[in-house]
Amino acid sequence: MSSQKQEVVKRITVPEITARKGGEPIVMLTAYDAPTAAIMDPHCDVLLVGDSLGMAVHGMTSTVGVTLEMMILHGQAVMRGSKRALVVIDMPFGSYEAGVEQAYANAVRILKETGAQAVKVESGPEVPATIEYLVKRGVPVMGHVGLLPQSINIDGSFKAKGREAAEHARILQSAHDTADAGAFSVVIEGVAEGLAREITEAIARPTIGIGASAACDGQVLVTPDMLGMFDWTPKFVRKYADLRAEIGRAVETYAADVRARRFPAEVETYFSKKSALP
Ligand code: KIV
Numbered sequence: 701m702s703s704q705k706q707e708v709v710k711r712i713t714v715p716e717i718t719a720r721k722g723g724e725p726i727v728m729l730t731a732y733d734a735p736t737a738a739i740m741d742p743h744c745d746v747l748l749v750g751d752s753l754g755m756a757v758h759g760m761t762s763t764v765g766v767t768l769e770m771m772i773l774h775g776q777a778v779m780r781g782s783k784r785a786l787v788v789i790d791m792p793f794g795s796y797e798a799g800v801e802q803a804y805a806n807a808v809r810i811l812k813e814t815g816a817q818a819v820k821v822e823s824g825p826e827v828p829a830t831i832e833y834l835v836k837r838g839v840p841v842m843g844h845v846g847l848l849p850q851s852i853n854i855d856g857s858f859k860a861k862g863r864e865a866a867e868h869a870r871i872l873q874s875a876h877d878t879a880d881a882g883a884f885s886v887v888i889e890g891v892a893e894g895l896a897r898e899i900t901e902a903i904a905r906p907t908i909g910i911g912a913s914a915a916c917d918g919q920v921l922v923t924p925d926m927l928g929m930f931d932w933t934p935k936f937v938r939k940y941a942d943l944r945a946e947i948g949r950a951v952e953t954y955a956a957d958v959r960a961r962r963f964p965a966e967v968e969t970y971f972s973k974k975s976a977l978p
Contacts, residue, residue: 709783709784710784711783711784711785711786711787711817712745712746712784712785712786713786713817714786714817714818714840714884715884716786717745717746717786717884717885717906718884718885718905718906720745720906720917720918721904721905721906721917722906722917723917725917725918725919726745726746726885726906726908726917726918726919727743727744727745727746727918727919728744728745728746728747728748728908728918728919728920729744729747729748729920729921729923729926730747730748730749730750730752730753730756730920730921730922730923731747731748731749731778731781731782731787731923732749732750732753732756732757732774732777732778732923733757733774733777733778733781734777734778734780734781735781736781736923737777737778737780737781737782738781738782740782740785740923741781741782741783741784741785742784744785745785745786745918746785746786746787746788746908746918746920747778747782747785747786747787747788748788748789748790748820748920749771749774749775749778749787749788749789749790749816750790750820750922751763751766751771751790751792751793751849751850752790752849752922753766753770753771753774754766754770756922756923756924756925756929757774757924758770762849762852762853763792763793763849763850763852764793764850764852764853766790766792766793767792768791768792768795768806768809768810770792771789771790771791771792771795771810772789772809772810772813772814775787775789775810775813775814775816776813776814776815778814778816779814779815779816786817786818787814787815787816787817787818788816788817788818788819788820788842789810789814789816789818789819789820790819790820790821791803791806791807791810791819791820791821792850793850796821796827796830797824797826797827800829800830800833800834803821803830803833803834804833804834804837804839807819807834807839807841808839811839817840818839818840818841818842818884819834819839819840819841819842820841820842820843820844820887821841821842821843821844822844822848822849822850822851823843823844823845823848823874823875823877823878823883823886824848824851824874825874827843827878828874828877828878828880828881829881831843831878831881831882831883832881832882835881835882835883836882840884841882841883841884842883842884842885842886842887842908843875843878843879843881843883843885843886843887844886844887844889845871845874845875845878845886845887845888845889845899846861846862846871846887846888846889846890846891846895846912847859847860847861847889847890847891847911848889849889858890859890860890860891860892860911861889861890861891862891862892862895863891863892868895871891871895871899872895872898872899872902875888875899875902875903875907876902876903878903879903879904879905883905884905885905885906885907885908885917885918886899886903886905886906886907886908887907887908887909887910887920888900888907888908888909888910888912888916889909889910889911889912890910890911890912890936891911891912892913893912893913893914893915895912896909896912896913896915896916897913897915900915900916900917906918908920910922910936911934911935911936912936921937921938922937924943925937925939926938926939926940926941927939927940927941927943928940928941928942928943928944928945929943929944930944931944
């Protein structure tokens, strides 16, 4: 028997995240692949396989074209790369709006085929009933209010929401309905500080903000945004790295080395063993 002990790392659970309401801020980032998830895992409480992958990884102009199969494939990769963070997977546009049974069947597919612990849905007016149905049947759900990227074809742009009284009241109500339906936490996207604070104070579930001020119980960013992968960065993003420039420099240097025959060098080359020579 081997004397080596295998380190067992327990994943953060849904109830542990819910219990963080008003406590230590929740750290969430989006993740789409195994190696990046492995780098982020020790530092994050939640890894969100967001449908933002349509834009951030696949070059789409919105999240509308993202499919269930894409979410499952990326979800499996993130689960393979991580061992500690709670993994939540977005239900893509069209996979939960037709009715509670459609939503349940697709949520179960996501959980069974990836091993992730929870799904996230964008909480349009019809969605709280779906959240309640899923939660009652064993599917943990994270809600999402404010700017809803899957509604881009209704809204026409990705502008911040809730800055006028009527919309403010509608988003506040939507957050209440989402929490009352049993969502274990609620993402608030693209709203003014006052509304984010009001929601966070009003609901018993932790709020996780993106472009929604420091008033929330936690924060999330789209990882390629905060790593500086794109030439444009929204106002609410802080760039923690400049990977676009870094990758550009690395590839430029590689290309110059190949063209000048500086790469590969002897140390990067395999040679036949002496005994193998004729
Ligand atoms: O898809 C996503 O990355 C998200 C975050 C913006 C919260 O939903």
